[in-house]
Amino acid sequence: GQQLNQSPQSMFIQEGEDVSMNCTSSSIFNTWLWYKQDPGEGPVLLIALYKAGELTSNGRLTAQFGITRKDSFLNISASIPSDVGIYFCAGNTGTASKLTFGTGTRLQVTL
Amino acid sequence: DVKVTQSSRYLVKRTGEKVFLECVQDMDHENMFWYRQDPGLGLRLIYFSYDVKMKEKGDIPEGYSVSREKKERFSLILESASTNQTSMYLCASRQQGEQPQHFGDGTRLSIL
Numbered sequence: 001g002q003q004l005n006q007s008p009q010s011m012f013i014q015e016g017e018d019v020s021m022n023c024t025s026s027s028i029f030n031t032w033l034w035y036k037q038d039p040g041e042g043p044v045l046l047i048a049l050y051k052a053g054e055l056t057s058n059g060r061l062t063a064q065f066g067i068t069r070k071d072s073f074l075n076i077s078a079s080i081p082s083d084v085g086i087y088f089c090a091g092n093t094g095t096a097s098k099l100t101f102g103t104g105t106r107l108q109v110t111l
Numbered sequence: 112d113v114k115v116t117q118s119s120r121y122l123v124k125r126t127g128e129k130v131f132l133e134c135v136q137d138m139d140h141e142n143m144f145w146y147r148q149d150p151g152l153g154l155r156l157i158y159f160s161y162d163v164k165m166k167e168k169g170d171i172p173e174g175y176s177v178s179r180e181k182k183e184r185f186s187l188i189l190e191s192a193s194t195n196q197t198s199m200y201l202c203a204s205r206q207q208g209e210q211p212q213h214f215g216d217g218t219r220l221s222i223l
Contacts (some may be wrong), residue, residue: 002216006153031210042115043154049204050210088153092210098169099212101146103153 005100006089014110020078023089023104032072033090033099034063043088048072079109114138118203130189131181132218143185143209145177148199148217158171160185161207169184192222195202 006023013019023032031050035043047058049072050066056063060077072089088103119134136143140164146154146169156169158177166177172197178186185204189196190200203212 004125009151009170016173023175033211035214040216042216045211045213048211071128076148083204099210103151 004091004100004102006105008105009103010106010108012108012110013079014078017079019079019083019088020073020106021089021100022073022088022104023091024071024072025091025100026070027093028069029072029091029093030069032063032065033091034061034072035088035090037086037088038103039085046087057065073078079092079107081109083107084109114121115202115204115213117200117215117218119218120216120218121221123223124189124192125223126192126194128189128192128222130192130220130222131218132200132202133189134183134185134187134204134210134215135213136213137182137215138204138206139182140204140213141144141182142205142212143179144203144205144212145175145185145187146201146203147171148201154201157187194222197222 004023034046037043047063052069054065062075064073086104090099092099116135124130146161147151147159160179162165176188199217201217202215205212
């Protein structure tokens with residue numbers, strides 16, 4: 001099965017810093033989703049994107065659906081300790097099709 | 112809020128055992144999914160079901176089977192557990208025609 005290329009694999013940042021991560025695909029996607037997984041729990045949906053060029057915010061999080069429809073970006077502003085976790089992108093080519101997941105970005109925030 | 116419940120958070124079984132992982136959702140969703148999660152590999156789809164009694168193979172179905180006798184329940188079965196099936200297993204559900212999948216908290220399965 002196809003895997004998305006998600007980068008970086010891990011990040012160590014200080015509290016208050018901004019964070020950027022991205023996903024790229026060799027296929028055109030119709031939907032991009034961003035999930036966060038806290039240690040020992042299942043992924044929780046953060047942001048869903050449905051149109052090329054779409055920019056959507058959820059609190060300190062902002063995600064964009066790339067114009068080429070082959071990439072997506074997630075930014076976190078002014079990071080705090082509870083931002084620690086693994087962030088996954090996911091996308092698919094149609095509403096009825098399966099999701100393909102990125103390999104995750106592990107975020108660590110130091111005080 | 113959607114609630115996806117997996118029956119066990121942690122499970123330890125022996126090689127060769129038949130293992131059942133249960134998942135229940137309370138939002139009348141048509142579609143349900145089973146993934147396994149391994150470090151560096153992300154989430155990989157094992158099986159999914161579009162509706163009751165329907166099942167489709169995902170990307171890594173070998174060694175697994177599923178059962179969907181009721182709409183709210185989707186079971187993953189390891190016919191004869193092997194050590195390479197030690198992993199975190201995640202169940203998800205979604206409304207037909209909508210995209211976001213909602214996940215359970217996972218079952219961490221160890222095969223000894």
